[in-house]
Amino acid sequence: MIRPAFIAALAALLPATPSLADTLHAADRKDAIQxxxxxxxVAAFDILAAHAHRSGRIVTFHMTTAGAAGSVTPEPAGALGGAPVLSYVWPTSLDPAVVGFEAKSGILALAATSHPDFDDTPLFDENRDGDPANDGGDWHSHWVVLTADEGCPDGALGVRNIPEGAAPRLPATWPGLPLYIDSPGFTPLxxxxxxxxxxxxxxxxxxPETAYxxxxxxxxxxxxxxxxxxxxEDVFDVASGDLSLPGRLK
Structure with a gap:
């Protein structure tokens, strides 16, 4: 017979049921960036609101769009060179060192991305077919460090490169690309x-208190x-309108 004390101990390990505050869309939150x-x-990328909230050491980032979020994914290019990437991104004021990158190396951003031409989450099998290298088109998460790069069109932002021979500090789940990118396996919902x-x-x-x-x-x-x-290559929408990071995570 399973003892009640054992059941109680097991229940304590399960995630708590989300509260009403956790299940509200970002557009419904009073402190969200409207x-x-x-x-x-493209309604799926037309931002209505962005929000982040914290419970202990867990932070949840939200974004509400005018259409069905995640319903649009890139058309494959057929090769890594020239491959398109679509993304939902939360730039933050956090130092990249917080998640394992070199300190003060750029803008730390959380990104949910889809790119069917390549897979950059070698430790995870998002579509559960037994092959961890064929699911780049499924939405997945990254921490990235963004910097202005003169090699990008009009000096646009890019994911910071790792020069050949350099050995910067990187997170344990770095996917092996010559970029400041992490593949931590946090699932976009x-x-x-x-x-x-x-x-x-x-x-x-x-x-610390964080802007986003x-x-x-x-x-x-x-x-x-x-x-x-x-x-x-293209910025569809910015919640604040000017990338001023007005959101505050206490």
Whole structure:
């Protein structure tokens, strides 16, 4: 017979049932960044609101769009060179060192991405078919460090490159690309117009008050597959309108 004390102990290990505050869409939250509707004709990337909230060492990032979030994915290019990437991005004021990158190395951003031409989550099998290398088109998460790169069109932002021979500090789940990118395996969740990603930090006491924003964007792999490897090609929408990071995570 299973003892009641054992059942109680097991129940204590299960995730808590989300509260009403956790299940509200970003657009319904009073402290969310409220955006102007109609900034982009692609409703799935037209931001209505962005929000982040914290429970201990877990932070959940939300974004609400005018259409069904995640319903649009890139058309494959057929090769890594020139491969398109679509993304929901939360730029933050956090130092990249918080998640394992070199300190003060750029803008730390959480991104949910889809790119069917390549897979950059070698430790995870998102579609559960037994092959961890064929599911780049499924939405998945990354921490990335963004910097302005003169090699990108018009000096746009790109994911920071790792020069040949360099050995910067990188997270344990770095996927092996010559970029400041992490593949931590945090699963993006979709609920109609809402996308949310919950991320864990090692130490809640070391997490400072954080500014954030919400962005939807297209990126593209350099056709020559060389530095700069991955550049922002088009910004569809910015929650604040000016990338001023007005959101505050206490």
């Amino acid at each position: 955006a102007r509707e109609g900034a982009t004709p 979709f609920d109609g117009p809402e996308i949310s990603v919950s991320v864990g930090f090692a130490d809640e006491t070391g997490l 924003d919400g962005v939807t964007a297209a990126l593209r792999v350099n056709a020559s597959v060389h530095a700069p490897l991955l550049c922002v």
